[in-house]
Amino acid sequence: MAQNIYDKPDFFAGYSQLHRQVHGLAGAAEWPAVKSLLPDLEGKRVVDLGCGFGWFARFARENGAASVLGLDLSEKMIARARADTFDPTIQYRIADLERLDLPEASFDFAYSSLAFHYIEDFGRLTLSVFRALVSGARFVFTIEHPIYMAPSHPGFVIDAEGRKTWPLDSYAQEGPRVSDWLAKGVVKQHRTLGTTLNALIGAGFAVRHVQEWAPTPEQVEATPDLAEENERPMILIVSATR
Amino acid sequence: MAQNIYDKPDFFAGYSQLHRQVHGLAGAAEWPAVKSLLPDLEGKRVVDLGCGFGWFARFARENGAASVLGLDLSEKMIARARADTFDPTIQYRIADLERLDLPEASFDFAYSSLAFHYIEDFGRLTLSVFRALVSGARFVFTIEHPIYMAPSHPGFVIDAEGRKTWPLDSYAQEGPRVSDWLAKGVVKQHRTLGTTLNALIGAGFAVRHVQEWAPTPEQVEATPDLAEENERPMILIVSATR
Numbered sequence: 001m002a003q004n005i006y007d008k009p010d011f012f013a014g015y016s017q018l019h020r021q022v023h024g025l026a027g028a029a030e031w032p033a034v035k036s037l038l039p040d041l042e043g044k045r046v047v048d049l050g051c052g053f054g055w056f057a058r059f060a061r062e063n064g065a066a067s068v069l070g071l072d073l074s075e076k077m078i079a080r081a082r083a084d085t086f087d088p089t090i091q092y093r094i095a096d097l098e099r100l101d102l103p104e105a106s107f108d109f110a111y112s113s114l115a116f117h118y119i120e121d122f123g124r125l126t127l128s129v130f131r132a133l134v135s136g137a138r139f140v141f142t143i144e145h146p147i148y149m150a151p152s153h154p155g156f157v158i159d160a161e162g163r164k165t166w167p168l169d170s171y172a173q174e175g176p177r178v179s180d181w182l183a184k185g186v187v188k189q190h191r192t193l194g195t196t197l198n199a200l201i202g203a204g205f206a207v208r209h210v211q212e213w214a215p216t217p218e219q220v221e222a223t224p225d226l227a228e229e230n231e232r233p234m235i236l237i238v239s240a241t242r
Numbered sequence: 243m244a245q246n247i248y249d250k251p252d253f254f255a256g257y258s259q260l261h262r263q264v265h266g267l268a269g270a271a272e273w274p275a276v277k278s279l280l281p282d283l284e285g286k287r288v289v290d291l292g293c294g295f296g297w298f299a300r301f302a303r304e305n306g307a308a309s310v311l312g313l314d315l316s317e318k319m320i321a322r323a324r325a326d327t328f329d330p331t332i333q334y335r336i337a338d339l340e341r342l343d344l345p346e347a348s349f350d351f352a353y354s355s356l357a358f359h360y361i362e363d364f365g366r367l368t369l370s371v372f373r374a375l376v377s378g379a380r381f382v383f384t385i386e387h388p389i390y391m392a393p394s395h396p397g398f399v400i401d402a403e404g405r406k407t408w409p410l411d412s413y414a415q416e417g418p419r420v421s422d423w424l425a426k427g428v429v430k431q432h433r434t435l436g437t438t439l440n441a442l443i444g445a446g447f448a449v450r451h452v453q454e455w456a457p458t459p460e461q462v463e464a465t466p467d468l469a470e471e472n473e474r475p476m477i478l479i480v481s482a483t484r
Binding site for chain 1: 389393394395399401405406407408409410411412413414415434435436439440443448449450451452453454456471472473474475
């Protein structure tokens with residue numbers, strides 16, 4: 001059973017105030033890059049793994065998707081997604097991605113945003129997604145980048161010469177990383193980038209694109225804090241084909 | 243024209259004394275991992291891009307390859323490879339990988355060890371390799387890992403709490419990195435891991451395996467200095483199929 005930190009009051013309150021939860025997809029700096037990797041959604045049966053407030057589900061329908069199934073472990077998120085959605089072709093369901101079990105060949109596109117770094121058994125998950133997709137279907141997801149997750153003490157440091165660096169260590173040591181983000185004791189699962197890609201390939205996917213997200217110069221000009229994303233990637237974007 | 247640092251007397255002298263040049267393939271800690279990704283070489287026409295002293299060329303022939311073409315920019319390395327090889331089916335040639343031009347569909351396997359981080363136009367190179375291979379052929383190479391190459395000041399640091407960390411910065415800033423390794427002013431070309439993989443995919447290769455090399459516990463026990471390779475990867479191993 002996956003850790004359900006999301007329904008803890010402090011986590012949920014903090015999560016609800018994140019820029020990307022208040023402003024939706026456009027509030028996420030990596031969204032333009034993710035969007036450019038999406039297939040044409042027209043007529044597609046979409047599954048969103050870790051749908052949160054349902055922002056992507058609604059986007060998919062606005063862009064022609066035939067139906068969307070949004071899954072999330074959090075009761076509160078699913079309740080909020082349902083409250084914000086007025087579209088009978090979008091269904092939301094509480095589900096543990098560690099035990100994902102979808103009907104075979106029932107989706108034309110699978111999507112996930114920043115959920116898989118909470119998953120312990122990523123190999124099992126990719127096999128489930130592979131089976132749930134029809135042949136030729138695309139799978140696009142974002143995940144916290146392993147460079148961001150690996151360190152025993154994540155957080156930029158300023159060295160004696162005033163240089164801002166990211167103190168990487170423990171990269172090869174896969175497994176849980178406990179951090180205090182919105183709530184105390186949030187457990188994330190560090191995997192090397194190689195392990196993530198090899199799980200996809202092992203399940204039968206063809207890797208199409210791997211992007212270690214960094215902001216554009218225009219984004220840095222508009223939001224100077226984003227400059228630090230050029231020092232070390234925080235978000236990994238992957239596109240694969242079944 | 244690629245920088246030919248390799249023929250500078252100080253570089254060549256230092257290079258010749260590297261453990262892996264004195265002891266051959268077995269002197270490279272990542273070799274067991276690389277070897278496990280090699281296809282059956284029986285009867286294969288092999289090209290080795292950046293063949294150095296010819297260690298892999300001779301290994302390939304000892305393992306059944308029909309022929310090997312070893313390419314290197316360095317006259318001194320090619321001279322040494324020729325002097326150490328007594329096998330008319332192994333050919334060595336001085337060649338600049340930036341301008342690689344091989345006959346179409348003339349090889350069954352392409353290999354490269356720690357040469358591609360010197361290459362500026364990796365996209366052009368991968369296209370050339372793709373054309374030179376027959377359909378279904380494997381391409382296995384190692385390259386310095388971008389985490390290792392990116393920093394403006396590479397080298398472990400010990401923080402105030404005594405922790406050894408790798409000061410990552412500039413990861414998204416692709417392009418030359420100048421270091422003093424064996425000789426002053428060695429120019430390497432940093433690319434993100436995503437860029438390297440996308441170049442392969444763009445050329446038409448299917449990525450089969452991505453390994454951010456780390457030592458086994460047995461290797462660390464035998465050579466304790468290798469433990470730091472667990473903190474940040476130095477070597478990336480990629481296997482792809484044409």
